[in-house]
Each structure stands twice: as structure tokens, then as C-alpha cells.
Amino acid sequence: MASMSSFVGSAQDPHQDFTIHNLPLGIGETWAGDGKRTVLSRIGDTVVNLDALASGGFLSGPILSSDVGRSALRSNSLNELADLGPNAWFELRQTLQRLLSSNEGVLRDDKAAREKVFYGLDDVVMRCPMEVGDYTDFYSSKEHASNVGAMFGRDPPLMHNWGCLPVGYHGRASSVVVSGTPVRRPRGLVLPKGATDPVYKECGVLDYELEMGFFVGQGNDLGCPVPCDDARKHILGLVLVNDWSARDIQKFEYVPLGPFTAKNFATTVSPWIVTLDALEPFEMEAPEQTLAPVSSYLCHSAGRPRQTYDIDLEVSISTSQNPETKTIATRSNFKHLYWTIDQMLAHHTVTGCNARTGDLIATGTITGSREDPMSYGSLLEKSWGGTRNFKLDCGAERTYLLDGDRVTMRGRCERGGVRVGFGECTGVVLPANPEASN
């Protein structure tokens, strides 16, 4: 597998996320202005129009050449393709890998065909890859939850239930936006230090949360939980997620029903869904779960290990004054998560909740190690509740995000010469809307 290569030159770049081992799925508008959304993949710096590929007769596998397969690729969202299930995704990936490999001439040697199905990155505006029915956010990093607990003075820092189940809450689907969408600083109710009454004001403590999320492919019926063993059959793939958070608003509102307006103003996802098939080479055993006994519905059958993925993650920040100077603020890895994606989906559906095609389920902030502040997945932790500044490479200092700051997340896997990456999940902070002032 490591020796596979593509005839698309940019795919061979050693720093390329979108190698022939990746072949992610996305949705974009391929012609400026006409607004038609198209099902896409990507190889190197080339975007592949899968509808055009199917029209050209290149996708001859049994599922994708059928009526439902053809309809899914002609759709303006990925939901139809996701609903076809893992065999369809596998067939598509296998076919693409063959069509794009160095030793296959059918596209390589057909300039007219290539002109119909290949686009430059600049010819495409990427959109949110799926129509999100429901968005859920978990809290699966032991290191992150422990940091937050310790900061709030809890000893031990983790609550008892945290070790027994993957704690999660329902988020807001309407404000899930694609990478590149600017994020407006919110206004809300904040309790100033020492005050008894809250004040309606601009958020002063705007934060990012480094997360990943998975999109549900085929859903489950209401009343029929998904067992751990079956979870991955329901998961199309992963994206990077920035769960923007207004800490001061959150602090005042969140007891007892959880975060609400502090999180529902924007959640950014990367545009390319990296499939579980593409991530398979980077599977590894998940950390042992020693905090508490794990209930049967959160366990795989005997002999089936709890698997996670080795995905390096980083967050960089740049300012509007020095947009070219990016400071790495966080370096972490998906593999540190205590709860796996299988356990998240099994828990989400345990009482019978139906997951639907297009649902986004995020992991929660991914912090690497409590000993290493560079691995902290949020500024809340990095600044230890706002008590510590850090220096950007451009010389400026930050505790939390200022207007004009750009936050960019990246993720990549590499093993034995095989590389698969997520591209970026980026957003710039806009000043609060002046019209909303009081």
C-alpha cells in the first residue's frame, strides 16, 4: 500500500494530506455563481467531480452504477451516498483508487475525460459536507475533563459518572458551518467578577475547542440501540471540529442544564470527510479504561479490541496584523481519547435514540497530556482559566481570542510511508455585531 502512487503530480508531495490513500468525500459548488452543489472527492490539489465521473461511465461497480447509486452521486448533498452504506463507500473508494493510480491509463491518458472530472482547488467553493440532522458533542478526553474539573476546584477532578459512560450533550445543528466561515463574536449574559447581577455584553472570553467528529452514514431505528460491535458500519468518516465556546456566557448559563447559547453560535467542520476505510491503516488499540467498570452495552464482544486511530492534531493561531505568522497553540492526538467512537454511538443510542444519516457526533476537546500544556485542546486550559498568557510568534500575547484572530486546525496520519490528512478547519473571529448592542 505504501508503494501506491497517483498520476496526479501534487498527490506525490510529501506534505500532501490528500494522497491516493485518502480519497475523502465532500460537497462543493464547482462553477462560480450557479450554486449547484456536487459530490466531490480530492486527490492532491485536484478536486474530482464524482457526478461527472459517473456520467462518463467510469464508476462501473454494481452499487454505484445502479439507479440508487447514480442518484446518490447526482445529489447535492452526501446524505444519499452515506445512506447507501459501507459497501457503497468501499466500492467507490476502490474504484477511485484504481482510476487515479499511476499505472491505470483510463483517466491518465484521456485529456478530454480529465477536463470533465478534474477541477482546480480555486474552481470549487466547499460547503458543509452533509445536511446535519442533529449535532451531539461528547466530552471524551480524560485529560480535558480532568483539567476542567481541577480548574473548578474539584478533587478528584473527574466526576464519578465520567468514568462510567461517555458524557455528552445535544448541540445545535443549524449553526454547524464549513471551514472558512467567519465567526462573529457573540453577545450574551455575563456575570462580572464580584457582581450579583449579570450584564449583557460582548463575550470577553472566546475560545476554540480542538475536536474531531464523525458523520453518521446509515442510521438506526427509534427504539433499537446500536451495539458497539456494529457502530462502525453506521459511520461514514471523520472531520475536524472547532466547537467555538464563549466561556463567560457558558459560566453563567450552564448550571443545571448544560451549555446552550455559549456554544450554539457556530461549530466549524473541515470540508472533507475522511472515511473509516482510509483511516484503517492508522487503527490502534484505545487506552485502557481503568476508571470504573464498563457496562456491557459499552463493550465489544469477547476478543474484539477497542480500536481508535493515531491522528496527529494541531491548532494554530494568527492575528489580523500578522496573518502569515501562524503560532502553534496546541499539538495533540486523537488516540488519547478515553472513549472510542464505537462507545459514543452505542451510548448515544442506548435508550433507543435514532441516529440519522448526516448526524454529526463530536468527541469533545482533545487534550493530550495534563503534564504538557502544549497539548491542551482549548485556551481555557492553556490559560488555566484566564490566569496565564502565552506569546504568539508575531510577538503579541493572548489569553483568549481577539477579533481578527484566525484559528486553524489540522489533522494527519502517517505510518509506513502512508499518509492521510484532513486538510484544515479554519475560521476568523469577526467583531461583535454593532446592531445587537444595547
Add this chain to the structure above:
Amino acid sequence: MASMSSFVGSAQDPHQDFTIHNLPLGIGETWAGDGKRTVLSRIGDTVVNLDALASGGFLSGPILSSDVGRSALRSNSLNELADLGPNAWFELRQTLQRLLSSNEGVLRDDKAAREKVFYGLDDVVMRCPMEVGDYTDFYSSKEHASNVGAMFGRDPPLMHNWGCLPVGYHGRASSVVVSGTPVRRPRGLVLPKGATDPVYKECGVLDYELEMGFFVGQGNDLGCPVPCDDARKHILGLVLVNDWSARDIQKFEYVPLGPFTAKNFATTVSPWIVTLDALEPFEMEAPEQTLAPVSSYLCHSAGRPRQTYDIDLEVSISTSQNPETKTIATRSNFKHLYWTIDQMLAHHTVTGCNARTGDLIATGTITGSREDPMSYGSLLEKSWGGTRNFKLDCGAERTYLLDGDRVTMRGRCERGGVRVGFGECTGVVLPANPEASN
């Protein structure tokens, strides 16, 4: 207005919810088996096919006879009509009221036309009235929140933030089901009394929550909050809501991020959306807000009063042994809510969250008075945390719901001889799925 009457006989029944003053909106399948969903209204025990009415040329107003209006009535959901905005809803209601009134002959005297547009109740299977993008649940009853706080030993029973903003959380949209859908008793993690580790078991403490909810008509853009004064322009109408709750599962999971699997297995709504226009005769001033100063974004402009509605609510329970014997378990009224629907929408969007057409926003449990246990909107309160039984009229006793129990909610307004009701929101409890057992 009180003197208006319809030529549809059943609409004149003094106990009829669906008088000529109501004319709610719903979605149903009008022919058994073909699965086509149609936009409907209702008068008495007659269902009105609005698509057929438009096809017959009866809806001649400027909005509904336009291409977008015609398309909205031909749709298989109410979302398109909702997105047309208040002028379209008003036009539809005015036209229907005229067409169905006693002194208008155009339908009354045209048997062939009536046969095309009128259906019996048994000819229609009602579906969820809207495609729900996001579901949010508030916690707006001071009496309910105080009961819960007191039960948990808090003194004062209300948290400080409760009086400053309408506390709410994101719920699960996928499991919003229409009245009549059975609800399966969930399984999940429960901490037995005195135990240190939780057990995976059937919910033993299944509850209803008497709520109402509103559906969003036209949404707002991300980043642009809806002011209180504009809120009702964005609201199509109200339905009854039963926010089924697994109290034992909730207790173990909900700190610190709020209820999750304990609430996401089902939320039942009544099928007929009663529009704000129909509720106008029952408007009344909302209770004074004396707990804390109310921030500007939660206030109307000077001179515009905070309005709510006078809607009598009741919950009845019957058992599988005695399905005909219905015991009233709760009698309450919408007017007791501390926070208004305007304030809920203004708060929901204050940080910039975008509401979308079809979003369901529920009020939270509506308890009437802390002095009157018959007004408690949940069994959690009625049984005071499971410590008190109550007798059903059939002789059985209950603390919480048992398998086979049916919970039915009703709501109605009456003033000066004008009556508008919500029909019912009902669901029966099925035993836990045996296959999910461990």
C-alpha cells in the same frame, strides 16, 4: 367573532377543539397505503385537504395563488408554507374561515367539491407536522423549577441564573414523534440506592412532562439575533409536547452537561399546529418578572406588554387493564409560565444562533401552583421524587408510569364563547426491548 359558525355540523359541538375560530395546520397521509403526505387543516371532525382546495381554485388570495404559494400547499411538509411567513398564514386562515362559514355557499352547496377536499378523521393518518431541524427545550415554569430545586434540597430552590434568563438546552430532533406513536421504555445506566457503581437496566422511573412548544416559521440569519418585538413574526403556532423523561437515567448522567440519553428516546407532539392568529383572542399579560432585573435583550420596546396565552392544559393516564378509565393527573395552564415565547426565541438567538423553519422550541414542564399538587406537570413532582403514590380512578396506584400506561395531554382556550383547542398528544408505554437486554 363569537357568533361565527360553520356549515360543518361537528364544528358546532360545544366540546369541539377545532371550531371555525381555530383552523390549525397539519400533515397527514390521506389515502391508506400510498404514503403521500398532504398539507391539511381541520374543522370539527372534518379534515380539509389544502392542496385539493388550491387545485379547485378556492384559494385565490395573492400569496397562496402565486407559484410559491401553490408549491407550498402541494408540498409533503409544512416547512414551505411556514417559510412564506405571517402574511401567507393570515391569508390562508382568512380564506378558510370564509369558505367554511355558514353563510358562504361556495363549498357548502357544492357536494362534488366537498368530496374532493373533505376527509373523515379515519381517512387520514396524521404525521409530524414539520420536518424538525433542531429541538430545544426550555425550563420556563418558576413553579416547576422551584419544585425540582426544593426536591434536591436547594434553598432557595431557584438558582440565581434562573431569574435572569430563560434556562434551556438543546434536545434531540430525530426522536420527535407525532401523537399516537408508542414509546418504548428505555434502558440505560442507573445508580441503585446506596450502590457505588451504576447498573445497566430498564428505566424504573419513567415520567411525562406536560409542555407546549412552538414551531419556527421564518428563521433568522446566523449572527443576527431576533429581538423580543419581532419574535412572533417568526412563530407559526403552538402544539402540545410530552417530553418523556427517564428520571433514574437522568439522575446519573446529567451533571455537568445536562440531560442526554434520559430524554432523547422520544418527544411527542400533537399533530395540529394552532396558529398564533387563532390564539390571539386568548392573549393576556404574562406574570410579572420580579426575581431579577431583566436584561434589555429580553424586553419589548417601551409600551409593548409581555403577552402570553390563557390555555387550559390537562394530562390524563389510563392503564392497559382499564383503557377506558382516564384519570386526570395534571391540570395546569400555559399562562403560568414565567418566561414568554418571545423571550425564549430572543434568548435562543442572542449569541447569533440561527433558528430555522421547522425548529421546535418547547417551554419546559408547565406546573401551575406549588400549593396545588394537581397542577404539577410531571410525576417527579406529583410523587415528590417517588415518595408519594396516587390513586387512579380504576383503583390502581402509580408513582411513575408502568408498561401499558397511556398518557394523553389536551389543551384548550375558551373566552366569550370562542373556543380553540389543540386536540390530543397521546402515547402508550411499551415494555423495554427484550433484545437490548444484557
